[in-house]
Amino acid sequence: MNLEYPTALQSLILQLKRLPGIGSRSAERMSLWLLQQPSGALTSLAEVLVLVEREIRPCESCGFFATPEGCAICCAPDRDPGLLCIVEQPTDILPIERTGAFRGHYHALGGRLAPLDNVGPEDLRIGELMERIEIGAFEEVVLATGADVAGEATANYLAEILRSSKVRLTRLAQGMPVGGGLDTADSLTLHRAFQHRRNLSTDA
Secondary structure (H helix, E strand, C coil), X not given: CCCCCCHHHHHHHHHHHCCCCCCHHHHHHHHHHHHCCCCCHHHHHHHHHHHHHHHCEECCCXXXXXXXXXXXXXXXXXXXXXXXXXXXXXXXXXXXXXHCCCCCEEEECCCCCEHHHCECHHHCCHHHHHHHHHHCCCCEEEECCCCCHHHHHHHHHHHXXXXXXXXXXXXXXXXXXXCCCHHHCCHHHHHHHHHCCEECCCCC
């Protein structure tokens, strides 16, 4: 007979395999490690997972992680209401925040344009972005998408559709790593990129 793990353990391995970058062997090792933890550890982990599922949701405005009390960014009274920074993912916001170089508001697109992967403008939060700009009081919009091909294509598309608006349009300056995203940039690089962002509002 072929001996297998108990059904519950097989289910845990299958669930862990669904995580990004986790293969069958890694999921198996993680499952066995979890089983070897002190009594109550798995219960604590399960409680945290349930809590996250129940309380964490995307902010309807900026796309960052919000709680039932609201979004820490959108609710902050000391934010500059005239500045809006557009990023690809909600996870791109924290690296910028840690530099202290930007104190405006954010808009996470939820991705970037990638025609080969069938990701077009309709798959991103571009409609919500246009609504925010139309009804908001933003004076400057900073395009902070990645410096790789897809990030540049997304920035160029946004620049094209936003040029007719009254806002000043800027792009993060060189200093961002070519071929990389915000998650790979150090704080000093991001700080310099914000200091030397360039104007895209005109053809000059």
